Amino acid sequence: MASEESVARSVCVLSRQRIVGETNGSSIYLLSIVKYLVANGLQVHYVCPSPSVFGRWPFLWLRPEMEAFSSYRIRGAWKFGRLVINPDLRVLLQAAVAVFDVIAARLKLPLRRFGRPASHSIFTPETLREADKRYLAKIARPLADAILCDYASLAPAIAFVGRDDARSAVVMHDLFSAHYPEVDSETEFAWLSLADLIIAIQAKEAGAVSTRLPHTQVIVAPMALTSVERAQPGDSDQLLFVGSYTAPNIEALNWFLTKVWPLVREHRPSLRLQVAGAVCRGVSETPDGVSLLGLVDDLRPLYRHAGVVISPLRSGTGLKIKLIEALSHGKAVIATSATTFGVEELMQGAVVVADPEMAFAEGVLELAQDERKRLLMGEQGIGLVRRHFSPEACYRGIYEFLSQAKTAAP
Template identity: 45%
Template structure:
């Protein structure tokens, strides 16, 4: 009886030190025969005898440990008195029960526990009928409101693939930090792929999610004032806008983890972690042997050296190779967005199942050679985009203008916020509601990235738009075989400018390249081609014979 407690107590008495690690390492079940569920009077007496015998053997204890000994024995006496009290009440012996309660007030106070339990059972809502479809719990700490950026678009495609494989997909967002400085989020229709959406620290009103922390509203107001001040040339230190930290890799709080423990268990025939950072929450799913899958997005450990070579820094969290592999090993399956990174993980985690699921796109009906002298760059304000656009403007654009003076560069996306002091030939559009008209107009789409990882989703989108594209070899990481000759590749400023100018000068070349791009998108980036391996894995895991069994690696 209580062997683990007795062991720890004897070790402490022998001089050992006890260290508490606040992590979850195993799933503990209570059943009807468990002492943790029902502590009988006979068990309590055995524990008191064991405690008394140990106390007799260790008489020279330090005062704090002796006090702990006394408190523990007092708690056992209270437990015994409570057991007698409950017994008296069951026997309808009121006088005996009153006598025990008067003698042991602490035992009487414990009666609130069974009373509270009975009341909760009485007024508890009737359990809902069992779901007709298995459930997938997608745990994410990025801001997903629709296909507003590459990573969100990719997650929504994965959610669709899982849903079409026969599962209901539930989005669980345990960290209010994803709001950043944006107090209100508006969910787009694409979010209907999720059967439910839970965000900690927010209230739901229709398609709106409103954060409850007033500090976020204050930060939003400060940000707006800061940007207005910048436009009029006033830059007070108090209103300087600093980039908000990326929520995906931030430290997990106890509240975040408990939120997962509260909601994930009943939603988790399959658990999907959005980025490797989220596998920290895996023990808190509290479900025995669900299939656990990590959406990798990027090989983060490869990025530091790339940016260091450019004398720049990354905008996301740095990870060493060992840290990244340890996080990825917290799931059964790793989902890589391109095959080179899939091979990298498979080599370092030979017991892990590694799948490749590239970003699926829907091609337009016909190639779009665009209007002469119109250039387009689309991207978020992630560090690779900021660096690549700045390099093109500083090192390449002037070479293009020397030969095509009428050329103009349109820049769409949040990258426009972080690239300043641009020449007149550059028009910063910022975030636009619809990119389709810009793609149709552009003669050449640019992707001059010099660092990064994962799949360059805007490149794949440009392929699907049937565009002539000039890109660096970094842009084509992991998909050069799929793109083939559909993209002009150049890494030096002179070669990049030459490739752009030739396409601006020759509409037939643009059309031929645009048609090749469209064909590559249709062949290699269809939904079936990109998500087939994932859907096969989900189907395998759902098979009755596979439930509770590990997947073949």
């Protein structure tokens, strides 16, 4: 339980991520941390200093899980209950153009596309505007007994909150410069060095940061989940892939559909694949035996029914949250080495790892025909989640850090 001193403390989450609910891996991870902090007596507020978070759409609809935040603020936005509106008429025009482009594409009209995607406000090293700085000083300052930055690129905002007494932490999510050549290493580590605490999602990235920033505290906080009671071997002929609309997920799914799916169907025509999540929008042609379900409110029945969960990622960084989610449901999982990066030793026995298309197909077929192996892998996955990925194991260090006054730091 939280102490009397920590109950009154207020944590300000600074973010440029479009968090409207548990809609993608990074949002699920951050909300999981927020829920743990709230359960232990802290108040948590979401503050976004830039309206660029809206992208091309003039409104956001907050899902019920966003009630974990005591308040939700975006510069320039109006909030009415769970509806958040950007009153900028230019954004409304961009949305209209985007809708026109979508309709024209679906009707296969030979027209030039007029819209263009908005820049990704999380990863672009955009400089904080003067309006952003004033907003932080006015809105975030009274809320920030402690500051939690969502991604390293927002760490420069800490200075403009203007709370010298506030402890600050950065949720890395990923160490981007280690995997993406276009991300400058010096810049990323300079951002990270601005915080008192760096939160890494897996040990390899934590070690890399500690080596570069030996005087900054770094902790490992993987994604926390609660597991089902027992393994669920599922239907031998049912595969499942769950993913959001991100480049690594789209690349992974299309690789599996074009390279692996024909191989497994050739040897076992009864196999079926269900795809859940916004990643479905990244598939142009749906092969036989594949069902694109889109967004699904409750994934539990899909996990329960699936015999094998696939994670064929070809790239990506950080801890793959959907991997831990599948294990928490007691599932047999086949994944690539990109999926298990950073937790390879931990996953031994709980996950089948294969990279070449033929090896991946053979792994799928072996699991499909061996219910006993699926059951044993599911049991091992549940045990792994309970030992290493409980909320207390993952997030206690974050709570203890943020709930103390900065003067109490060693």
